[in-house]
Amino acid sequence: MKNATTTLVVLFFLIGYTINNAAFSQADNTTELELTQIDSKEYKFLHFKGFEAKIEMELSVEGLKELKMESGAGKVIIEPSNSGKIEVNAHVIISAKNQRKAEFIAKEHLQLSLGRHGNMAMLMSIFDFEKRKNVKEQVVNPEGFFTSPVRKVDLVVKVPSDLFLSVTDHSGDLFLQKLNNDAKVNDYSGYLELNEVNGDLSIYDSSGDLKLVNVNKGYIQNRVKIDDNSGLVTLHGVGGNIFLNDASGDIEVKNIHGSLEIDDTSGAIWISKVVGDFKVDDTSGEIVSNYIDGNVTIDDTSGDIYFDGVTKNIYISSNGSGQLSVKNLEGRISGDLKRLNRL
Structure with missing residues (x-):
């Protein structure tokens, strides 16, 4: 025809x-x-x-x-x-x-x-x-x-x-790429990626994987606020004051320049290099980190925690179940240390 x-x-x-x-x-x-x-x-x-x-x-x-x-x-x-x-x-x-x-x-x-x-x-x-x-x-x-x-x-x-x-x-x-715009993004289904975007960012992701790559590089004064409901969250090469509220799904973090705060309900957290303070409130899932150039604050309910390389201090406000292992710490560790295993 x-x-x-x-x-x-x-x-x-x-x-x-x-x-x-x-x-x-x-x-x-x-x-x-x-x-x-x-x-x-x-x-x-x-x-x-x-x-x-x-x-x-x-x-x-x-x-x-x-x-x-x-x-x-x-x-x-x-x-x-x-x-x-x-x-x-x-x-x-x-x-x-x-x-x-x-x-x-x-x-x-x-x-x-x-x-x-x-x-x-x-x-x-x-x-x-x-x-x-x-x-x-x-x-x-x-x-x-x-x-x-x-x-x-x-x-x-x-x-x-x-x-x-x-x-x-x-x-x-949905893809945002090579932009210099402040943005508010609401994504309800499907993959979401921001690549080479500079600006104050507010992101809500209901379902599907979320990835930020080379965002706010050199713009550490910018704010990045993320609310994620489910799916893998990947942050690679992100700068600024970053807050991530994650309900479900794993989190992979690499090469962060700025402060990083994570409120996580479920899923593992893997971290490789944060230049700035790191704060985490974690309900369930392991936390694995190598190299934090800043202070660390932990509030954890369950799951193993491993830190390798922290240049400043670690404060544990609450330490639930699971193993806590710390090595190559240059500062002090304080707080709830009942399950601490220094390597």
Whole structure:
């Protein structure tokens, strides 16, 4: 079957917003989205097919202070822009029985928009199925009967460095890279990575692994606050005043320049080189550390603790069950030492 191409209207739910983009119709806040059938086997299953569309949007940042964005299923990459504009490349993918079904899904449920509201830019990229009335209009995922339908928007978003970023991602992998922006990130599902990002950062991660690499290198005055619900947390080459509240999952820390405070409920903690003070409140799981160039404070309920190389003092406010081993300590150790084993 030959590729079928059609044009449909996607309504943008930005009533009252001024759209500074030639691709938009400022009169009715709509744009045209061209769907094309995909030949790839990835989106074919029985009589279901894949349909895609690509669209570019841009918005001048003159007078703007913040970009607020919300995204649903799909991979999102946020990276720097030097053009003085927010630039968005969106790749929409919909699996459906036929062209008409794909058109219906896009028309009824796709919210894809970039607009301005006062001094805030707003980017929306989500399928909203709360209006769903007829389940038969929905689509079986070609990847299997018992998984979610393929309806996603992959985004590449380029932003100037002077905007505050407020990012909410509901599903799919999210990457922030090479940015110099303060940011608040709420990630509910999927892998989250920040690579070469400098700024004050507030991160909430509900599910999926979280990784920070080369963040705030040379910016030890910046703050990094992380609330992680589940999944592996990796901090490699991170600077600043760092606070990590971790409910579940292991923590891997390496090459930290700045103070580090961890409040951990469950999971192991592995540490390699912290240049700064380290404080940990740990309920369960072992703690293994080699080299802390600073003071250490420990409040521990259960799990073995191993420290190798601390240049200043260790204070143990509470020492529960498990082995406590310390070697190569240059300062003093004090507090609750009932299970101390000096090596």
